[in-house]
Amino acid sequence: MKTIVQINSVINKGSTGRICQGIGLQAQENGWDNHIVFGRKSNSTDLNTYDIGSTFSFIQHLGASLLFDAHGKGSRNSTLKLCNWLDEIKPDVVHLHNVHGYYLHVPSIVSYLREKKISVVWTLHDCWSFTGHCSYYSDINCEKWKTECHKCPKTKNYPKSLFIDNSSHNYRWKKKLFSNWEQLEIVTVSKWLEHEVRKGFLKAENIRTIYNGVDKNIFHPSHDLTRINKKFDLEQKFVALAAATAWSETKGLKDYIKLASYLREDEVIVLIGLDLNTIKNLPKGIIGLHRTENQTELAEWYTRANVVLNLSTQETFGMTSIEGFACGTPSIVYNTTASPELVDEGTGVVIEPHDLDAVYDNMVKIKNNQLAITKEKCLARVENNFDSKKQFNKYIELYESLS
Incomplete structure (x- = not known):
């Protein structure tokens, strides 16, 4: 039996954790011995797991990040133990996801994988791997990462550094460590991200795009909406929904609040994932929810x-669009960024950033059935491009080609 080991900050929690879970289950169905290494408290799973995290390791890594801008260089001892465990498991393929997250000594794990010549799939869910500090840069149009990061304008963003800008050094060690890696296959989750990766120091590596998928057993239109309509007085109302695991300015929170002033009496915005303080201060026309109980309830809202x-x-x-x-x-x-490639004329509208007049105008057009958008086209787009089972199978096929 062939063995796959996935490594991610979480398992069965959040978008990347659920992707690991889904791939693991699919690999298991296809006869692979599957293990998932994770770094932080996560939801339960029936898959084989290895918990690399500890409170001490997390605090030490957090301190290295906050004080020295050395994210990815903490947790050395726990990572060396992981390498010893990998020696015992002898995986045919190691699948990296988010290697950042205060749990993994990146130089140690990558050096080990390179030395052992283990086939590696690395799914990039953000931009941390090819910058000197940040996970995202598009909100400030920074392009320093194309040559070499320095004087980083985002040191106060995740992974936060309180005093030191070490972005130039971070960029150089990542470039040296990740480049010219013969056994590496990079997977990006969008064409936009693939194009970005090809502009940086990873451009010479093998790169392909595999879109994230959605579980149609959970997310489907056959849900009883009686409870939601009654509890929130939504009968006969036009509902615009937005959801996030962590709201911020880049997630558009200010724009949603401004958009509330456009709404008529029979229109409402629902925001899911807000902190309790933000919920208390929402304007008229916005319903704020701290969270949903589970993905089924989230699907009811969609x-x-x-x-x-x-x-x-x-x-x-x-993911919310899909x-x-x-x-x-x-x-x-x-x-901007990956959002436009998910939508076509039959499933939605693409608007220039912060043009709230256009956002509301198209909300009204959807409300009045003035656009060539249908429920059937939305369902077909998922079936053809974003079905989780089909997307996970692409990873299994990749594993098979490498083992």
């Missing part, structure tokens, strides 16, 4: 919505 809004200015994929499509709901997105 099904109830008349449109899904994604007013983020930095997306390497844009989850909405799977529930038969179209999307309005900003014309």
